[in-house]
Amino acid sequence: MNYYLFFDDPVVKRTVWALRGDGKLLICQHGNRIVAVMNSTLFNPIPNYSVLEDKLDGKKINSPDDLTVNSNGDFYFTDPRYGLPGLDRDSAKEIPFNGVYKISKGKVFLLIDTLTKPNGIAFFPNNKTLIVANSYAQKPIWYAFDIDDPIQFIMPEFLYCYQ
Numbered sequence: 001m002n003y004y005l006f007f008d009d010p011v012v013k014r015t016v017w018a019l020r021g022d023g024k025l026l027i028c029q030h031g032n033r034i035v036a037v038m039n040s041t042l043f044n045p046i047p048n049y050s051v052l053e054d055k056l057d058g059k060k061i062n063s064p065d066d067l068t069v070n071s072n073g074d075f076y077f078t079d080p081r082y083g084l085p086g087l088d089r090d091s092a093k094e095i096p097f098n099g100v101y102k103i104s105k106g107k108v109f110l111l112i113d114t115l116t117k118p119n120g121i122a123f124f125p126n127n128k129t130l131i132v133a134n135s136y137a138q139k140p141i142w143y144a145f146d147i148d149d150p151i152q153f154i155m156p157e158f159l160y161c162y163q
Helices: none
Strands: 004-009 013-019 025-029 034-038 049-053 067-069 075-079 099-104 107-112 118-123 129-134 141-146 157-161
Antiparallel strands (some): 004 013, 025 034, 034 049
16 A cells, blocks of 8 residues: 655655655655655654666656555656756756656666656556556546556556546
8 A cells, every 4th residue: 555745845846755665755856856765764754865766778867756656566656847947848858758667676667658747646456557647738648557568558548538
């Protein structure tokens, strides 16, 4: 089960936290453009973090936004451009797309690079179906992906449309 905390932090800007199975907090630091783990416990929180991911193929990720953890400890995060002042046109943007990633055993894998604004991610209780929201106003759709079927990441199942 995932637990989420959402808050605005003046240093790291918008931040999302998810509780990992070992009790550690995973953190999307939107403004710092990193995915990190807090090095202290929930009972004695100290703002000290270890970077889990900040690059894909040597290029700085955009601004990690939302994340979720599945039952085997892999975690998935969305990486839109919302934390970049110039958004998609920002000169600091090094990756030409907005992606969805998986981190497993310390390695990062790009899963989706075709969503305009991936924002919002969760698992169905079965931990086999990944839900990703696309917050693009012209195509506000939630997609369902079977994580055991690589083809699903190319041709996802349409789940819900806001319009």
